[in-house]
Amino acid sequence: MKQVNILAGGPPEFYPDQLFKLKGEWIGVDRGNLRLLGADITPQLAVGDFDSMTATELNQLKKKVSRVLQVNPIKDETDTELALKQANTLLHADKIDLYGMTGGRLDHFLSNLLMFLKPDFKEVAPKVRLIDRQNIILFLLPGVHHLVNIGDYKYLSFVSLGNVTELTLPDEKYRLHKQTDLYPTAYVSNEFLNSTATVSFVSGMVAVIYSRD
Amino acid sequence: MKQVNILAGGPPEFYPDQLFKLKGEWIGVDRGNLRLLGADITPQLAVGDFDSMTATELNQLKKKVSRVLQVNPIKDETDTELALKQANTLLHADKIDLYGMTGGRLDHFLSNLLMFLKPDFKEVAPKVRLIDRQNIILFLLPGVHHLVNIGDYKYLSFVSLGNVTELTLPDEKYRLHKQTDLYPTAYVSNEFLNSTATVSFVSGMVAVIYSRD
Structure with a gap:
């Protein structure tokens, strides 16, 4: 039973307790990667357009994380969609938990909620939980x-x-x-x-x- | 141009700046009423099942607010739906802004977002904005x-x-x-x-x- 956790860039006040003690592999999305590194967790994979990171932050990330997928902001696929696909196909996750998706931009939250309606994500939907503190x-x-x-x-x-x-x-x-x-x-x-x-x-x-x- | 603001019980950290200095009349939903009274604003109308309030809190509310609609938790209509209908029909609002709807329970947020799809709320939808700090x-x-x-x-x-x-x-x-x-x-x-x-x-x-x- 392989567990993969995906952490996006939403505000840390919304994380559930003990988030960084969870078992499983990690994928970071955008600034979620910095939060993982700050908690001494090296994600298996970093995904994002990284446009909200400084060049220094991005360089540090690239030094520490062996797989970095930098996506173009002009794209059909969101960062989270790409992370989810990679959790499924590259890491062969049996269960996927999503964190850092709430408490900030509502367009991000709604996009992350509605992506499961897309035909590409129907198969993975039953493996997924989207979790915050409440x-x-x-x-x-x-x-x-x-x-x-x-x-x-x-x-x-x-x-x-x-x-x-x-x-x-x-x-x-x-x-x-x-x-x-x-x-x-x-x-x-x-x-x-x-x-x-x-x-x-x-x-x-x-x-x-x-x-x- | 009559402005009505509706404040629900979501966490105050999500309010936009200067919320209580806004012009217009107010409707409080559930614990939103306590926040209004705490800011020396008396709502025109208080709506809610009030099940998260103590008896003392509810009594204080009833003393200060002339119109209190206490709804049954077993109901087809949510508190916010009732508040919105009252803003439209009782207060004859031209514009309605909703606050305190985000940052807490996601079922509440989604219910407040999706209510505008219901035939009863199509007419009022163009008058409405749902606002938080971001x-x-x-x-x-x-x-x-x-x-x-x-x-x-x-x-x-x-x-x-x-x-x-x-x-x-x-x-x-x-x-x-x-x-x-x-x-x-x-x-x-x-x-x-x-x-x-x-x-x-x-x-x-x-x-x-x-x-x-």
């Missing part, structure tokens, strides 16, 4: 899923991210039966009633958000 | 729009929120011509080339995000 987001493909109650997170929310049919929440505090959404819809502040919660749907993608106040 | 989000309906370059925000991003057809960005740094998106898609880190930028599309809704590092 939230854990999972991405579900059609089928029946059993979510595990993580005691520390009171709220359980579901966001249909486009063309979701027959969304069913049979055993949560607030139930839903074969809901079909014509546009992205957020069902928030639901809660577990048991140690697991079931969610099923027939098409589309659903983001599940565990959150706490 | 971002300003606008919601556009189909047509041709001319966005004004606000010098302080380097980046201009476009997020098609569902069923957007013929999205065209003719005069930005990165251009797009009659793009039709089958699923929500983020076009991020674009930039103004001139004092205004044009965006047009034929159906659906587009969120425009002004952002800065």
